[in-house]
Amino acid sequence: MSLRPILTMLLLSIASASQAEQVYVAVAANFSAPMKQLAELFEQQTGHQVHISAGASGKLFAQIQQGAPFQLFFSADQTKPATLESLGLTVPDSRFTYAIGTLALWTPTPGLEMTAATLKTAEFNHLALANPKLAPYGSAAIVVLDQLNLVRQTQRKWVMGENISQTYQFVSTGNAEFGFVSLSQILFNGKVKEGSVWVVPQHMYPEIRQDAVLLKSAAQHPAANDFLAFIRSADGAGVIQQYGYITPE
Amino acid sequence: MILSEADISTLWLTLRLASVVTLILLLIGTPLAWWLSQTSSRLKAPISALVSLPLVLPPTVIGFYLLLAMGPNGWLGQLTQSIGLGTLPFTFWGLVVASVFYSLPFVVQPIQNAMEAMGSRPLEVAATLRAGPVDRFFTVTLPLARPGFLTAAVLGFAHTLGEFGVVLMIGGNIPNETRVVSVQIYDHVESLNYAQAHSLAGLMVATSFVILLTLYLLQARGKAVPSLVGSKR
Numbered sequence: 001m002s003l004r005p006i007l008t009m010l011l012l013s014i015a016s017a018s019q020a021e022q023v024y025v026a027v028a029a030n031f032s033a034p035m036k037q038l039a040e041l042f043e044q045q046t047g048h049q050v051h052i053s054a055g056a057s058g059k060l061f062a063q064i065q066q067g068a069p070f071q072l073f074f075s076a077d078q079t080k081p082a083t084l085e086s087l088g089l090t091v092p093d094s095r096f097t098y099a100i101g102t103l104a105l106w107t108p109t110p111g112l113e114m115t116a117a118t119l120k121t122a123e124f125n126h127l128a129l130a131n132p133k134l135a136p137y138g139s140a141a142i143v144v145l146d147q148l149n150l151v152r153q154t155q156r157k158w159v160m161g162e163n164i165s166q167t168y169q170f171v172s173t174g175n176a177e178f179g180f181v182s183l184s185q186i187l188f189n190g191k192v193k194e195g196s197v198w199v200v201p202q203h204m205y206p207e208i209r210q211d212a213v214l215l216k217s218a219a220q221h222p223a224a225n226d227f228l229a230f231i232r233s234a235d236g237a238g239v240i241q242q243y244g245y246i247t248p249e
Numbered sequence: 250m251i252l253s254e255a256d257i258s259t260l261w262l263t264l265r266l267a268s269v270v271t272l273i274l275l276l277i278g279t280p281l282a283w284w285l286s287q288t289s290s291r292l293k294a295p296i297s298a299l300v301s302l303p304l305v306l307p308p309t310v311i312g313f314y315l316l317l318a319m320g321p322n323g324w325l326g327q328l329t330q331s332i333g334l335g336t337l338p339f340t341f342w343g344l345v346v347a348s349v350f351y352s353l354p355f356v357v358q359p360i361q362n363a364m365e366a367m368g369s370r371p372l373e374v375a376a377t378l379r380a381g382p383v384d385r386f387f388t389v390t391l392p393l394a395r396p397g398f399l400t401a402a403v404l405g406f407a408h409t410l411g412e413f414g415v416v417l418m419i420g421g422n423i424p425n426e427t428r429v430v431s432v433q434i435y436d437h438v439e440s441l442n443y444a445q446a447h448s449l450a451g452l453m454v455a456t457s458f459v460i461l462l463t464l465y466l467l468q469a470r471g472k473a474v475p476s477l478v479g480s481k482r
Contacts, residue, residue, distance in 0.1 A: 058439035083441075126339060131422055134439045159339045159421030162435065170421065175320045175338045 021223035023050045024069055026060040028076035029165040030101065030137065030182040031210065034243040035074065041239065042230050048223045056163040058134055064089065064215060071218035072228060074098060074210065076164070077136045081211040094214035098231060099245035101208035102183035103140050105198040108172055112196035119150055119178065124157065128170040128179030131160040137167075140205040141180035147204055183244030190242050202246075209248075251448050258425055259433040259449075266341070266429060267409040270348040274356040274405045275398065277349065282360035282397075283390070301354045308351070308414025315347050316419050339421035344429070347419055348409045355404040363397020363474045364390060400473040403464045407457055 027035045032054035039050035053060070057076045064073055064084060075081050081095050105114060112118070119127070130138035138160070145151045159175075161167030164182050171179035183199060186192055212231075218224040230236050237247040252260075285297060303311060318325040319337040326336045337343030371393060375385045391398075413431035420427035422436070430449060437446035467473040 056439055058441060061441070062438060125335070126421075128421075131436065131439075133436060159423065162417060162422070162439065166417075169316070170338075173316055173320045174322050175316060175336065176421075 019047065021048045021221070023048060023071055023221075023224050023227050025050060025052050025072045025074065025227075026064065026068070026070040027052055027054050027074040028057045028060070028210065029054050029163045030076055030184055031074055031099065032165075033184060034099075034240055034245070037239050038231055038236060039227075041235070042227050045230070046223070046226060048226070050227060054165075056134065069217065071215055071221050071224035072212060073215055074212045076101075076208075076210055078209050078211045081213040084213060084215070089216055091214040091216060091219050094228075095211055096232070097209045097248045098212045099210045099240050099247060101137065101140075101210060102202070102244045102246070103137060103144065103200040103205060103208070104181055104183040104186060104244075105178060105200060106168075106171060106181050106186050106195060107178050107197075108174065108195040109177075110195055114196050114198035116148060116198070118198060119145075119148065119154060122178070124177035126159050126170070126176035126178075127154050127157045128159050128161060128167045128176035128181075130164045130167045130180070131162055135161075135163055136208045136210075137164045137180065137182055140200075140208055143205045144180070144200055187242070187244045199244075210245075251445060252452075253445065255424065256433060256445065256449055259428050259430045260452075262341075262425060262428065263410060263430040266344055266348065267406045269345055270352060270409045271356075271402055271406045273345065273349055274352060275402060278353065278356040278360055278401060278405075279398075282357045282364060283386070285357070286361050286364035300357050303351045304354050308412070309418060311351060312347070312415040312418025315350075315415065319343060319346075319419065338419045339423060339427060341426050343419055344416055344427055347415045348412055351412060351415050352405045352408045355408045356401040359400035359404065359474055360394060360397040363394040363400075366474070367393045396467075396472055396474045399467060400464060403460060403473070407460045410460075411453070411457060 025035065025039070032052065035052055035054070039052060042048065043050060053070065057080050060068075060070075060073065061075070061080045061084070064070060065087070073081060073084065078097070081090070084090050085092075085095055105118065107114070129141040132138035132142045142151070145154060159170055161170055164185065167179050168181045168185045170176040171181065180200075183197075186195070186197060212228070214224065214228060231240075240247050281300070285293060285300075315325075316338055317323050319329070320326045321330065321336055329335065329337055337346055367390070371389050372385050375389045380388065411431060412429070413435070416427065416429055416432055417435070420429070420432060422428050422432055430453060434446050434449045434453070437443070437449065464473055
């Protein structure tokens with residue numbers, strides 16, 4: 001057996017590896033599922049590799065300030081990307097709204113007819129919500145409870161997750177009967193995965209606009225720019241909408 | 250130093266948690282350490298390994314399993330519900346149960362070390378003087394193992410003060426119930442209140458340092474024992 005085919009293969013694989021670029025993305029917990037799918041599609045199309053770090057926006061924000069090696073930051077709010085911009089840590093004019101979140105009241109119990117009145121009539125010990133100080137979904141939940149005149153009545157039953165993922169966890173493990181989560185967490189292929197849900201009408205709470213920015217290290221990074229362009233494309237928007245987000249424009 | 254009223258209430262809650270947990274741990278840890286120091290049972294190795302698990306497991310693993318076990322569908326949750334206690338997550342006593350498990354090795358190991366270091370000789374002498382087993386335990390073992398108890402209490406207390414991952418998983422961030430200092434610091438950092446985070450975090454560092462310094466000074470004078478397994482004097 002000659003060595004030549006093996007050598008050729010080796011050279012080819014080195015050549016293709018040198019073309020594939022690595023993109024490092026920091027993403028808010030609520031957007032991690034759609035981000036995974038977006039990354040997979042982008043990887044298939046381009047051969048680049050996308051590395052996703054999901055977490056609470058505040059933590060990611062602090063890490064970026066301290067020089068964490070991300071090229072893109074997808075926040076759960078607008079203030080953190082704007083602050084990074086004013087600190088000069090981003091590529092100028094790269095900030096944009098990639099998704100508008102939808103709040104949902106969810107229980108793992110199937111077959112419940114859920115409406116705005118559910119929390120008034122149903123019996124429960126715990127209502128999970130994201131910490132309103134930290135997460136926009138949390139402050140939106142408070143606004144909704146306030147409009148339903150339920151703040152006083154339910155306050156003693158509140159349990160707070162540090163982000164929307166933990167809030168989901170409290171409900172999905174059955175420790176809280178109901179919870180205000182992001183619709184994206186309970187949708188799969190456009191359908192509710194399990195349990196029952198009341199999708200809170202958008203007019204009941206201020207828009208949860210989620211902004212992304214290109215970080216300074218990405219200025220000379222074509223793959224990061226390509227990934228961002230892909231997310232803003234019609235294909236990208238389609239994926240984002242499948243998870244229950246509204247895309248701007 | 251700027252400590253808000255909310256900060257101070259998390260400090261009190263944390264102190265209360267650490268005190269209750271330390272007390273319970275001494276009550277549970279003493280017989281357990283005694284058994285481990287005396288037995289030649291085949292169960293000794295697996296039990297020792299179980300007790301030491303929290304030393305090596307990430308707190309999120311412990312927290313996650315506790316959340317499942319204590320939940321309405323978990324075995325612990327079904328037990329607490331069947332005796333009318335409801336479920337434990339999001340309650341102070343849920344944190345107590347979790348912390349007892351989480352800090353167990355820090356209490357059992359020093360006591361066990363002290364008891365093993367004592368050897369069998371004092372007990373044999375006491376037996377020849379017709380002291381019964383219970384008598385021997387209270388008048389010989391406990392006084393001789395006192396340095397181990399001191400180390401155990403200090404470490405159990407300090408370790409519970411600094412607990413974070415487990416509390417985050419099962420606490421639910423409820424003021425005066427489960428919002429301990431470490432969670433409050435995390436909240437401050439997350440909401441970008443770095444100044445307030447500094448006050449509390451600095452206080453934690455100083456407190457923990459003083460506690461450990463005291464322990465090591467006592468160890469140097471022979472009034473407490475080193476803490477790690479196998480590091481006998």
